[in-house]
Amino acid sequence: MLIKLPVLQGIVAGKVSLAFRRWDRPRVVVGTRLRTQVGVLEVLDVRKVKLEAVSDRAIKQAGFASREAFLKQQAIHPDRPLWKVKLRYAGDDPRAALRENSELSEDEVGAILERLARIDKASSRGPWTATYLRLIASQPGVRAPDLAAGLGLETLVFKRDVRKLKELGLTESLPVGYRISPRGSVILTRL
Secondary structure, eight states: OOOOHHHHHHHHHTSOOEEEEEOSSOSSOTTOEEEETTEEEEEEEEEEEOGGGOOHHHHHHTTOSOHHHHHHHHTTSTTSOEEEEEEEEEEOOHHHHHHHOOOOOHHHHHHHHHHHHHHHHHOTTOOOHHHHHHHHHHSTTOOHHHHHHHHTOOHHHHHHHHHHHHHTTSEEEOSSSEEEOHHHHHHHHHO
16 A cells, blocks of 8 residues: 555554555555565554545544545546545554664574575575675665666566565665665675
8 A cells, every 4th residue: 555655644643543545455454564665554444435425633643734635536447446445643663673784693693594495495586685785785866766777687576675675674675776784784795
């Protein structure tokens, strides 16, 4: 579920608590935790609603300046059902603290290196984790499509793989592109 930064900031500030989406079927369920660039959001409720039944209060709770702005967004896929998603800020992304931790014991370094080896072994393309880490370290802030093209990969494949590195706290997303985290720098020196 993609949410624009101003809306995310509104959720963190407690000013926004709803999102409206045109989906064929719900893409999130109650209890889903979404990691975003401002932290973790939790889905509290998901329900199908009629466009004409959406109140001005609900429109404001979704961060829209006016009913007209809300209706303009909903006109993009009018053939799909409208879903109202209730959200709350659930705290910082645990990966943020993880990636800042560069004081790793030998056991921790060994465990991360083992995990990377397992990821590489499971890949149908062969080992890639060290290549990605070196590439991101040498080209911070470069767009994912450009990095992917340099490797001869589709952007979605590249991004999916980078998410695996992010889960380990080795990389982090920037407004454009990625960079190696302090934790990732420690691991990179050991590869």
